[in-house]
Amino acid sequence: MKKRLVIIGNGMAAGRLLDELLRRGAPERFDIAVFGDEPHGCYNRILLGRVLGGGSADDITLKTTAWYAEKGIDFHVGVRVCRLDTTARVIHAAGGKTYQFDVAVFATGSRAVVPPIENLLGPDGAPKAGAFVYRTVADCERIRAEAKPASSAVVLGGGLLGLEAAKGLCDLGLHVTVAHRADTLMNLQVDRTGGMFLRQAVEQAGVFVRTGAEAAAVRGTDRITGVALKSGEILPADILVLACGVRPRVDAAEASNVPVKTGIVVNDLLATAVPGVFAVGECAEHAGKVYGVVPPIWEQCGVLADILTGANPMARYRGSKLYTRLKVAGVEVASMGAVDATNDSDEVIQVIEDRRGIYRKLVIRDGKLAGAVVVGESDSAPALARWFDRADPLPPNRLDVFCSPDVSAAAGDPEICNCHHVTESAIVGAVRDGCTSLPQLSAATRAGTGCGTCRGALARLILKNSPKAVVNGTAAHA
Ligand SMILES: Cc1cc2nc3c(=O)[nH]c(=O)nc-3n(C[C@H](O)[C@H](O)[C@H](O)COP(=O)(O)OP(=O)(O)OC[C@H]3O[C@@H](n4cnc5c(N)ncnc54)[C@H](O)[C@@H]3O)c2cc1C
CATH class of the missing domain: 3.30.390 (Enolase-like; domain 1)
Structure with a gap:
């Protein structure tokens, strides 16, 4: 009899884990169910800027709701898991829904931090009108609905997310100021000089930058009108985007008595202290570390799929060496070690x-x-x-x-897709085997489904190696 495997959360980690499980024939052993509280199939969060810029969720969708049905996966879309009864092996979801499980995987990701700034929250405890976090498709749709050209925006936080949001708003015609607490931008990933170069490029793109700038209070009664900095300066703003970091989403794990420190604590098997309960992705804490980019998550999902399916019971996750290659607000940045x-x-x-x-x-x-x-x-x-x-x-x-x-x-043999470690020879091989479009190539090799930075290079390789290819309206050998 098959066991019931439930994945809680339906973000990038869940999507990747499903791929890894299917690749190892998991449906022969498990009935798989996924609970995701967002009203979409799994999407590429890295590309949220496209939604802010006017695209739809479909533009960044990795798995449509139909995909889950095709693969025989029981997908509970828009359903939040509240807690697990780990003794009775029952999931309790919002709306009173219950679900029996044998194995559960937390893949609940992170939530955006709302910093304790005076006058930021409305009477309902949520950021008041005009103030937003930047984490989901719904956040981007809300920001875009309010982002009118010639109005002004302040982005709090000059890390990856803040700079992405700032560039997106600037491209929509807003006057945008990034206020960053540290002295240089992206100070967690790049050194001071790198941060200064980044600032130059971001300013050239039209974004104003204040560093060493800490917010003291938000101005405005019913909706925000500006931000007062601790220096006394007031930055007028019709829109405020909070990009002040993320925290693992551990509420459901805590309610289930699964041990949590910063994230859900796992060992080298990605197992929690509760038998049959695992965690992967940004919600997981391994060897005291919580990761906030996808390459470590891909590694974790491979190991967990090996263990759950028995494909390699000796697989172990030993932590990741951090290598990040990003396009931040249009500027290429790489950082490692x-x-x-x-x-x-x-x-x-x-x-x-x-x-x-x-x-x-x-x-x-x-x-x-x-x-x-x-x-x-x-x-x-x-x-x-x-x-x-x-x-x-x-x-x-x-x-x-x-x-x-x-x-x-x-x-x-250069690596073209750094997110998925796909080399030029693998891409050329796939093109010669008949992948003549980007979606086909991505489906066959995964290249281009991470940060998307390599998609131009992929298109060029398709055009170069397939006489029949047409990519974005350009024909090979036209
Ligand atoms: C704008 C932006 C740009 C980024 N750019 C990059 C980049 O260039 N490179 C890079 O490597 N990384 C980047 N990242 C980070 C990357 O997106 C994350 O590391 C990745 O999405 C984490 O995947 P996850 O599945 O762990 O979490 P998430 O993608 O956050 O998914 C978790 C999902 O679980 C759901 N969930 C949570 N709790 C429950 C519950 N109790 N019940 C049901 N569902 C639940 C959440 O709603 C969410 O849908 C970026 C992130 C953002 C926001």
């Missing part, structure tokens, strides 16, 4: 191309790449990631890491 020297023997190499707005930095420890930052381009990032990942001794002339022919040869 240590972004600053931490001891006297660390070597630091910085290469600055002022005119082109490109900044590259290497942090070298014991002759190996301990970390790197690149702002303004990211073509060198995959090669750097390889040096970082393999911890190979670097060439005596450190700059060769960026440009020597040997290094290019070492990179012989």
